[in-house]
Amino acid sequence: MKRVQSNLLFERASQVIPTGIYGHVAPGAGLPLDFPHFCASGHGARFIDVDGKEWMDFMCGFGAVLHGYQNPDIERAVQNQRQYGAVFNQPHSLMVQLAEKLVDRVDFAEWAVFAKNGSDLTTWAIRVAREKTEKEYIIKARGAYHGVDAWCDPGMGGRIASDREHIIEFDWNNIEQLESMLDDYAKNVAAIILTPYHHASFAPSELPVDGFWKKVESLCEKHEVTLILDDVRCGWRLDDSGSHKYFDFIPDLSIYSKALGNGYAISACLGSEKFRSAASEVFLTGSCWNDAYSMAAALASLEKSAHKNVAESVLEKGRFFCANIEDLARNYGIDFSMTGVPSMPYPWIKGDDNLYQIQTFCKFAAQEGLFFHPYHNWFISDALSIDDLEQALVLAKKAFGKLVENI
Amino acid sequence: MKQFLPRNKLAIWAAARSIYGCALECMSTRHANSLQPKFQPIGRISLGPALSFYPTSFRKLIEGGIGLPKLDGVFFSPLNSFFSLINLAKVGKTFRSGFRDHEISGIFQGSLEAICVYMNHHPIAAKAFESEETHSIAFRIHGLDKWWLIENDKCKGWYSRPSNSQFVASASLTFKNPHAARSASLGQLNNWLGITRGEIILSGRIPLLDKFGYVARIAQREVPRPPS
Numbered sequence: 001m002k003r004v005q006s007n008l009l010f011e012r013a014s015q016v017i018p019t020g021i022y023g024h025v026a027p028g029a030g031l032p033l034d035f036p037h038f039c040a041s042g043h044g045a046r047f048i049d050v051d052g053k054e055w056m057d058f059m060c061g062f063g064a065v066l067h068g069y070q071n072p073d074i075e076r077a078v079q080n081q082r083q084y085g086a087v088f089n090q091p092h093s094l095m096v097q098l099a100e101k102l103v104d105r106v107d108f109a110e111w112a113v114f115a116k117n118g119s120d121l122t123t124w125a126i127r128v129a130r131e132k133t134e135k136e137y138i139i140k141a142r143g144a145y146h147g148v149d150a151w152c153d154p155g156m157g158g159r160i161a162s163d164r165e166h167i168i169e170f171d172w173n174n175i176e177q178l179e180s181m182l183d184d185y186a187k188n189v190a191a192i193i194l195t196p197y198h199h200a201s202f203a204p205s206e207l208p209v210d211g212f213w214k215k216v217e218s219l220c221e222k223h224e225v226t227l228i229l230d231d232v233r234c235g236w237r238l239d240d241s242g243s244h245k246y247f248d249f250i251p252d253l254s255i256y257s258k259a260l261g262n263g264y265a266i267s268a269c270l271g272s273e274k275f276r277s278a279a280s281e282v283f284l285t286g287s288c289w290n291d292a293y294s295m296a297a298a299l300a301s302l303e304k305s306a307h308k309n310v311a312e313s314v315l316e317k318g319r320f321f322c323a324n325i326e327d328l329a330r331n332y333g334i335d336f337s338m339t340g341v342p343s344m345p346y347p348w349i350k351g352d353d354n355l356y357q358i359q360t361f362c363k364f365a366a367q368e369g370l371f372f373h374p375y376h377n378w379f380i381s382d383a384l385s386i387d388d389l390e391q392a393l394v395l396a397k398k399a400f401g402k403l404v405e406n407i
Numbered sequence: 408m409k410q411f412l413p414r415n416k417l418a419i420w421a422a423a424r425s426i427y428g429c430a431l432e433c434m435s436t437r438h439a440n441s442l443q444p445k446f447q448p449i450g451r452i453s454l455g456p457a458l459s460f461y462p463t464s465f466r467k468l469i470e471g472g473i474g475l476p477k478l479d480g481v482f483f484s485p486l487n488s489f490f491s492l493i494n495l496a497k498v499g500k501t502f503r504s505g506f507r508d509h510e511i512s513g514i515f516q517g518s519l520e521a522i523c524v525y526m527n528h529h530p531i532a533a534k535a536f537e538s539e540e541t542h543s544i545a546f547r548i549h550g551l552d553k554w555w556l557i558e559n560d561k562c563k564g565w566y567s568r569p570s571n572s573q574f575v576a577s578a579s580l581t582f583k584n585p586h587a588a589r590s591a592s593l594g595q596l597n598n599w600l601g602i603t604r605g606e607i608i609l610s611g612r613i614p615l616l617d618k619f620g621y622v623a624r625i626a627q628r629e630v631p632r633p634p635s
Contacts, residue, residue, distance in 0.1 A: 027602035
């Protein structure tokens with residue numbers, strides 16, 4: 001199917017929007033030409049692009065959708081709130097309900113604040129850490145994504161040297177390096193911000209090595225450094241009570257977004273009691289920060305996650321899919337592995353460091369209607385059934401066949 | 408140790424390298440060498456053995472066609488100066504109105520030369536490319552059946568050279584036809600539309616191409632070129 005409408009829309013977009021589409025689906029991001037530029041609609045685990053082509057989705061709005069597009073339970077909750085309104089001068093009572101729900105759900109949390117995107121609160125959280133510790137430096141893992149602000153964004157434009165003057169990077173899992181950094185900057189590190197495991201783009205995901213999180217926790221305690229968990233991407237996909245439970249550690253602050261609202265824009269930062277006072281001093285607001293529709297969606301989404309044990313469900317579906325797709329590839333002699341956690345696996349072909357083969361594979365998969373991303377972790381939607389996954393595997397087999405012919 | 412150049416010097420040096428790169432592709436070596444650029448200690452830029460300009464005159468010459476060379480070189484070596492001026496005019500004409508295959512190759516090579524100058528001497532670009540020194544980018548123009556490569560050498564820094572289809576670079580940028588390559592080289596192609604229309608195809612190590620695109624766009628904005 002040709003990308004006629006998609007391209008026409010892009011031509012219009014490029015007149016009025018810098019680069020036409022920005023961010024990780026911008027044309028410069030190098031997705032194969034077979035991928036659409038614009039979506040028309042989505043239901044469950046499938047979406048239809050503006051040219052009418054149906055896709056089986058493995059990206060879930062880059063993680064923003066956990067229970068499937070237009071999940072009826074969540075849409076009902078939002079629809080119910082529509083009779084009352086979304087944004088007012090004061091927050092709606094749903095904000096209190098949502099904060100209570102999160103504090104109840106996440107073991108270390110004693111308070112919650114809300115915004116619209118992950119970046120809003122990763123940046124706010126490091127300011128809370130600085131307020132609390134009266135220290136300046138932030139340590140992060142090299143290649144980790146924490147949002148679009150100048151201290152951490154992966155782009156090149158609009159930055160000045162001072163933006164990152166107080167950001168230090170270590171290599172994920174390299175505890176000795178982290179320890180040595182903390183020794184070097186001993187008295188001036190405010191926080192370590194980390195994702196639950198390393199899910200950088202363009203590289204295989206890395207799980208924490210044995211003892212990693214315990215060591216990070218103890219280093220933070222020893223040096224009085226705030227441990228910030230960026231759970232924006234993983235949140236509710238590893239454990240229904242936050243990804244720190246999956247890896248068995250306790251952060252001081254944690255940030256959620258993406259799956260929290262199942263496609264409705266909302267983010268939350270949760271914190272322990274000892275950070276309440278610092279959090280009170282760091283200004284936070286936004287044009288629509290108290291949007292009650294998103295809060296209704298988040299409440300319904302959390303309810304659904306707990307009721308259906310959705311994190312375990314997507315992990316289980318992911319295990320099935322990952323094991324089978326790896327087997328398929330092996331039958332074609334391709335050393336293909338799904339790295340990271342099964343609910344959001346990152347595909348990696350051994351020896352394909354420059355990504356030519358995975359790009360070609362995803363191009364062929366796209367021709368079969370599979371939305372597989374060549375260099376971002378995929379997301380397993382809870383709306384995918386085992387039948388869907390089996391169908392995807394049949395289509396993926398064709399793509400592997402074409403890849404082998406093409407190598 | 409990287410040598411960063413101030414903004415105005417950087418653009419002029421990139422233009423001079425671009426002219427020389429184009430000449431190497433379109434002319435004989437003897438003719439091209441009459442345009443080999445050098446920085447002179449007093450802030451002038453020389454092309455070949457005799458012709459030299461102050462940066463402002465050089466910019467005026469490129470952008471408007473009128474810019475006075477330093478007269479001492481012209482008086483001391485009039486034939487060499489004249490030879491350089493003639494070749495410079497030919498390169499200018501190529502950039503303005505060259506559509507033949509070898510002219511498009513020349514424009515493209517010239518554009519790569521200018522970008523390499525930025526990759527080596529622009530502070531932000533040079534820093535961004537520090538972590539990419541083991542990588543290379545291949546360029547292909549369908550219809551010309553020609554390949555180029557940008558790679559790094561410890562002494563030369565980033566440089567471009569003709570290549571062949573066998574070389575597998577870390578990333579690859581392919582132009583659908585010579586016209587797309589010409590337009591892109593002259594900053595007349597909207598990169599994003601070009602990619603979505605399939606006029607430019609990106610593959611391989613995307614973060615490297617991302618950096619390359621960023622630096623190429625800076626160079627296209629800043630480096631003077633003849634009006635087309």
